[in-house]
Amino acid sequence: MACRHLRLLPIVRQQYLRWGLVSVLPLALWSCKSTPNWPAPHVEQETDFTILVSPEREIDILFMIDNSPSMDPKQARLADNFPKMIQVLQQIPDGSGGVSLPDVHIGVISSDMGAGSESIGENCKRVLGDRGLLWGNDPNNPIASVAPNSPIAQNPFHLITDGCGLHSGQRWISDITNPNGTGRIRNYDGNIQDVFSCLAKAVGVNGCGFEHQLQSLRVALNADYPANPKDTPNQINPENIGFVRPKGYLAIVLVTDEDDCSADPDDSVNDEMFLENPLAETASLRCAARGHVCNGQPIPGYEAPSIGFQPPNPLPAPNVGFTTAFANCAAKDQPNPSSPDHHYLPLIRVQDMLDSVKGVTAWVVDANGSYVYDTNGNHISIQKGPEKILVSGIIGWPPDPNTALPGVLTSDQYQIGIDTTSLPHPQDTLWDYMPICKVASITSADGNIYKAYGGLRLKRFLDAFEKTDAHGPVQNTFSLCNADFTDAMQQIANAVVQVLKPGCVQYPLIEAQPSPPAGEAWGPVQPECQAIERIPCDTPGTPPDCLASGYEEYSRPECIDPTRGLPFDPATVSPTSAQLNNVPDSARPCWYLYYDTSPAGCPDAYKGQRITVLRPLGQTAPPGTLLAMKCLTCPSTDQDCP
Secondary structure: OOOOHHHHHHHHHHHHHHOOOHHHHHHHHHOOOOOOOOOOOOOOEEEEEEEEOOOOOEEEEEEEEOOOOOOHHHHHHHHHHHHHHHHHHOOOEOOOOOEOOOEEEEEEEEOOOOEOOEOEOOOEOOOOOOOOOOOEOOOOOOOOEOOOOOHHHHOOOOOOOOHHHEOOOOOOEEEEEOOOOOOEEEOEOOOHHHHHHHHHHHOOOOOOOOOOHHHHHHHHHOOOOOOOOOOOOOOOOHHHOOOOOOOOEEEEEEEOOOOOOOOOOOOOOOOOOOOOOOOOEOHHHHHHHHHEEEOOEEOOOOOOOOOOOOOOOOOOOOOOOEEEEHHHEEEOOOOOOOOOOOOOOOOOOHHHHHHHHHOOEEEOEOOOOOEOEOOOOOEOEEEOOHHHEEEEEEEOOOOOOOOOOOOEEEOOEEEEEEOOOOOOOOHHHOEEEOOOEEEEEEEOOOOOEEEEOOOHHHHHHHHOOOOEEOOEEOOOEEEOOOOOOHHHHHHHHHHHHHHHOEOEOOOOEOOOOOOOOOOOOOOOOOOOEEEEEEEEOOEOOEOOOOOOOOEEEEEEOEOOEOOOOEOOOOOOOOOOOHHHHHOOHHHOOEEEEEEOOOOOOOOOOHHHEEEEEEOOOOOOOOOOOEEEEEEEEOOOOOOOOO
16 A cells, blocks of 8 residues: 555644644654655645533523513513423433433523613612622522512512522522432422523513623623632622533523623713713613714714714604614724723723633532632632633524514614604604614513614624534524524524534545545545544642643544554444454544434534544543544535545
């Protein structure tokens, strides 16, 4: 057989440089004296991806639910369609040949963070509002509580008497596998769908109309706790500590009909945008126009936000304020983030929110739930990392015309005008940020028709967490005006399933040279990959190989069938093949590719591709073990791949 080392060159050069193994490269690549005249390879690209080696059964799902006055029909649809999400999650392989719900934490927060340092109207009277606190059955804290003694439970429109089914003192839903292997441990009574439905509706519609969706999320996930137990903790929401676990995935779902209006509570920083003023503008317009740019410029009339959009007297006919193509508009940013101009942008930068969420840390606890400390007496925490965070949003956004439901009216314009349908009076006479979509046949409790407003700041946030698979970007933005929510909930759940299924590879794997030289038979397709296994560890620095990321990292080779001297044939080798037993322990751990299109396998992956790490006999990978891969792939499944 002719020397085949050259087939590794395109990927190994970069991968070995990246992982610090360059010293072994020249011998491996240049042991051949000549270069065969081989045909040109398929179109190819190098692709980085990470797969699960061992099923990680922990997933923390956080719903940020807008609780402003227009949200009651949207909350109802979320509650009605949540069972569809659970049904998908219950089909995740459990590592024993069956399928079951993973170990879940499910939490709910609202969009209410107040309106600066002031009380503007009844709905914004609380400074910091619900402060990003997880809603639960907490009898000791009335904020965001559905305990029987809480104000929300005693509200005649709710009449919650059982804490939504959560056990007393619980701030989120917990449903996990019993460590002793028998049954599950739950902190609620009844079924999980009913508990979530109760919490989703309990947030209500009396929240502040200046929605702080991203700031609420940011605060909820960054519950401050002192690194040293001698320090005084920041008491913004210590009740949330424990919801985000160190080793699991974090899934975030935003459900809101307005754009983000997150601003600092300090009025000198938010340019006094929440103070009462004589401007004839709605809360929607006050937030949107100060946080958006169109055609690269501030919204006309809002170049200096304290001046505001001054309507002429008398008021003109509706819909003549400002109009441009919605596609030409985006979230406003600070021209110089290191020296922010709060007059130009009184809202918190979206990037600041991104940095906080991507940097979420989880506190390490032992089997008894007690915090773990390092040798210096500091609490140990592990940063989650964006690769383990999934973010989706059901927001104000134009629905896909191919999937839009009947009755949905969509605009392609960014428009400031006067919405004469708005209730109550005098809302119908004020300058307003006009909805991007609406459903006239549905009304909310306040009498307004079902509407959603273009979430440009929210879309920038969502885009930063967009994932890709073999087919391209994975949808994570869904239009709130597709009021059924069925498709959104199923797709969000499917995204979770894909990251929790062990070994599934969405990208079409290829080899650099798919055809052998004349007269030679190379056998099966052999993927061009390099692999680093990442094994979870609890205490960075102990053992020394435990990195700050919370993983130990080891290079893993491809498994070789000793009877043939070649990698296994992915078309014929299954995880139970007797051939695997021929690989000696000294050559393990190693990885191999096979095709598994069974329902519990990877039926949605390209050709059912699945990669497994073969370990020494009697050993298993700790839950949450990952394999970071760099492989040659086809750009998409439309390519002519072997």
